Amino acid sequence: xxxxxxxxxxxxxxxxxxxxxxxxxxxxxxxxxxxxxxxxxxxxxxxxxxxxxxxxxxxxxxxxxxxxxxxxxxxxxxxxxxxxxxxxxxxxxxxxxxxxxxxxxxxxxxxxxxxxxxxxxxxxxxxxxxxxxxxxxxxxxxxxxxxxxxxxxxxxxxxxxxxxxxxxx
Numbered sequence: 001x002x003x004x005x006x007x008x009x010x011x012x013x014x015x016x017x018x019x020x021x022x023x024x025x026x027x028x029x030x031x032x033x034x035x036x037x038x039x040x041x042x043x044x045x046x047x048x049x050x051x052x053x054x055x056x057x058x059x060x061x062x063x064x065x066x067x068x069x070x071x072x073x074x075x076x077x078x079x080x081x082x083x084x085x086x087x088x089x090x091x092x093x094x095x096x097x098x099x100x101x102x103x104x105x106x107x108x109x110x111x112x113x114x115x116x117x118x119x120x121x122x123x124x125x126x127x128x129x130x131x132x133x134x135x136x137x138x139x140x141x142x143x144x145x146x147x148x149x150x151x152x153x154x155x156x157x158x159x160x161x162x163x164x165x166x167x168x169x
Contacts, residue, residue, distance in 0.1 A: 048113040049140070055119070059138045059145045060108040063121060066147050067106035081139050081149040088167035089156050096159055103127070111138070119145075 049055040065071055066079040073090060077083035083090075104127040113119045117140040125132040136151030153168030 047115050049116045052113065055113070055140075055145060056111050059111055059119060059121060062145055063108050063123060063138065063147060064106050067104060067123075067125065069104040078144070079146050080152055081141050081146045083146070083149075086149060086152065086167045089153060089165050090167070092160065092165050092167075093156050109133075116140070 062079045066076055071079075073094060077086075077090065080086060080090075104125070106123045106125050108121060108123045110122045111119050119138045120135060121138050122133070122135045125134050134155075136154075137148040138145050139148045140146075149168075153165070156165045156168055157163070
């Protein structure tokens, strides 16, 4: 139990910190393209966007890019709901990434639309030699499917030992 309490916050902080623009001296970490992935299967609902397949493809691409360790912070901001207002939290995440180092990635497993502008996303985080099954929310903001601010802030706070992080209320 103690080991899990130590690993989960470190893993969450490392993954989110890196995804939010952390830098690494490792040349592999500067590769801005996450590994290709097929769009995960989901069941169609009446609350899905008009072009459900295109929305699923964009959500998958954007989440995997956001959570990839080599993604520059400027790119990550554009893939995060209200990203331009979360500067302090993004800086905290980048600092955590620098402290932990390593490669981070994510693979979207499933997407379920709850409305034409929102979806639940199940994904696997790969970091520090661990895989963490996670879930969060994607939102359509300014015509782009993004990681919700709530999902991001939850992970950043978890990575900060469940202590508040400036920028995440």
